[in-house]
Amino acid sequence: MLKAPGPLIINPLIYAELSIRFGSEHALDSALHPLSIRRDPLPYEAGFLAGIAFVEYRRRGGSRTSTLPGFFINAHAAMTGLRLLSRDASRYNAYFPELALISPRGG
Numbered sequence: 001m002l003k004a005p006g007p008l009i010i011n012p013l014i015y016a017e018l019s020i021r022f023g024s025e026h027a028l029d030s031a032l033h034p035l036s037i038r039r040d041p042l043p044y045e046a047g048f049l050a051g052i053a054f055v056e057y058r059r060r061g062g063s064r065t066s067t068l069p070g071f072f073i074n075a076h077a078a079m080t081g082l083r084l085l086s087r088d089a090s091r092y093n094a095y096f097p098e099l100a101l102i103s104p105r106g107g
Contacts, residue, residue: 006083009038011076013069042076050075053095074099 010018015028022028050072057071058064074092077084078099086092089103 007038008035009040009082011040011042011073013042013073015039017069040076040080042072043079046072046076046079049079057091057095071095 010032018032019025019028022031050068053075054068054071070088070092074084074086074096076082078096083100083102084092085102087104089101092099093101
């Protein structure tokens with residue numbers, strides 16, 4: 001098992017994405033507790049960066065099925081210098097080239 005060189009961090013959007021797998025907030029919090037996950041707020045600056053990247057994505061013909069929250073999560077990581085764990089590295093590399101990604105598929 002690899003040891004990450006820093007804390008595991010989630011923001012409210014990631015928490016919301018995780019919540020769909022749990023029957024209650026208590027169940028989700030109980031699952032997250034042993035992982036010592038830090039909960040960070042979303043900075044407004046990341047919202048602006050996400051919006052700009054999302055507009056460019058749509059301008060380049062990006063799918064309407066891709067939602068803005070994914071761009072917000074990536075912008076948050078990019079602007080705070082965090083590495084991001086993602087299964088969809090190739091999509092975000094084009095819009096956040098400075099973002100350090102951890103991806104099982106590479107990218």
